[in-house]
Amino acid sequence: MTGLRESVISALTPYVGEIVADTCVRATALSLGKTADDLDINDLAALEVNARRLLGPVAPREAIDGLIAEIERSLT
Amino acid sequence: MTAQTNINKQAPRRPAIISTRTMRITAALFTLLTVFHILNTLSLADKLAATASDAVYVFGILLQPLCAAIAVWVASKLGWRESVGRQWLLIAAGMTAFAIGDVVWAVLELGMGLDPYPSIADFFYPMEYFLFLTAMILAIRSYSGLVKTRKPVLLGGAVAVVGVAVVYLALLKPFIFPAGADELSVLGKLVSTFYPLGDIVFMLAPAVALALVIRQLGAARFAWPWWIIVVGALVFALTDSYYAYADWSGSGLTAAMDLGWIATHMLFAIAALVARDVYRSVGRT
Numbered sequence: 001m002t003g004l005r006e007s008v009i010s011a012l013t014p015y016v017g018e019i020v021a022d023t024c025v026r027a028t029a030l031s032l033g034k035t036a037d038d039l040d041i042n043d044l045a046a047l048e049v050n051a052r053r054l055l056g057p058v059a060p061r062e063a064i065d066g067l068i069a070e071i072e073r074s075l076t
Numbered sequence: 077m078t079a080q081t082n083i084n085k086q087a088p089r090r091p092a093i094i095s096t097r098t099m100r101i102t103a104a105l106f107t108l109l110t111v112f113h114i115l116n117t118l119s120l121a122d123k124l125a126a127t128a129s130d131a132v133y134v135f136g137i138l139l140q141p142l143c144a145a146i147a148v149w150v151a152s153k154l155g156w157r158e159s160v161g162r163q164w165l166l167i168a169a170g171m172t173a174f175a176i177g178d179v180v181w182a183v184l185e186l187g188m189g190l191d192p193y194p195s196i197a198d199f200f201y202p203m204e205y206f207l208f209l210t211a212m213i214l215a216i217r218s219y220s221g222l223v224k225t226r227k228p229v230l231l232g233g234a235v236a237v238v239g240v241a242v243v244y245l246a247l248l249k250p251f252i253f254p255a256g257a258d259e260l261s262v263l264g265k266l267v268s269t270f271y272p273l274g275d276i277v278f279m280l281a282p283a284v285a286l287a288l289v290i291r292q293l294g295a296a297r298f299a300w301p302w303w304i305i306v307v308g309a310l311v312f313a314l315t316d317s318y319y320a321y322a323d324w325s326g327s328g329l330t331a332a333m334d335l336g337w338i339a340t341h342m343l344f345a346i347a348a349l350v351a352r353d354v355y356r357s358v359g360r361t
Binding site: 013014015016017018019020023054055056057058059060061062063066067069070 | 154158159160161217218219221222223292293294295296297298299354355356358359
């Protein structure tokens with residue numbers, strides 16, 4: 001099973017690019033006091049909060065809902 | 077293994093990111109632009125009757141409200157409450173202001189036989205500058221927590237400084253500032269100075285800054301509509317500045333120049349459609 005970091009980056013990159021996807025992951029890790037590689041499925045809620053905060057200004061809410069769903073799908 | 081089995085084993089076809097509707101509208105807009113250019117070329121070469129030339133003029137003018145209507149339609153669906161919706165609504169409002177300016181210009185020139193420069197149309201045209209700049213500031217700021225924006229903004233500012241210097245040396249100093257009162261009224265001089273500067277400061281510079289910001293997204297879909305906006309703004313800035321230069325220097329106005337403003341707003345309308353498509357594409361591919 002791929003880690004949360006890889007899943008998130010692979011889900012977000014086609015839409016926002018690798019730099020932005022990585023920023024979402026690193027912001028989540030920072031908020032939890034972890035490294036990006038240490039993130040796991042239990043950190044999904046924190047990731048969702050950070051992704052909504054960071055991507056909110058660049059895409060409509062529905063699109064962000066879709067991105068979150070895509071991340072969740074990539075983890076199952 | 078039969079051919080039928082092979083067909084069944086093929087991967088399901090991915091839905092297209094850019095919708096058929098966007099493709100059709102884009103094709104229709106560029107067909108209209110091409111038709112306008114052909115007719116306008118004939119008109120400027122005096123190969124059409126006066127009535128036909130007037131009809132071509134009106135046809136070109138009407139393309140602007142058409143583009144504005146498309147952008148307003150798409151942007152209003154995104155809505156003012158969404159940050160990205162505000163960015164697109166501001167662009168659409170700018171296009172609408174320009175379209176109103178064009179219609180007013182045509183009514184004054186064609187309908188009333190008046191010289192429309194300067195006129196009330198020059199109240200509407202510059203509104204696009206301010207609305208477009210505000211949209212660009214919001215768009216760049218929306219990426220400020222995600223990618224580097226400081227350097228692109230500084231480079232955009234540098235482009236503005238260099239561009240203003242070029243406009244001053246090539247247009248303002250040799251032609252517009254020395255123009256006498258018989259050639260240009262005070263208001264005319266003000267407007268003639270403002271437009272080429274506005275092209276650089278309000279269109280070119282923010283477009284360059286935005287391009288440098290979205291460049292960091294690579295080939296990401298959310299950047300696609302902004303690239304179209306950047307191209308449109310560059311076309312506008314070049315067309316408008318060169319038109320002013322060609323008019324004042326006497327190097328000659330051509331039918332191709334009339335394409336610039338329409339092409340810009342067609343690109344903006346297409347960008348709005350592409351934005352809608354890429355946002356809707358999330359989760360579908």
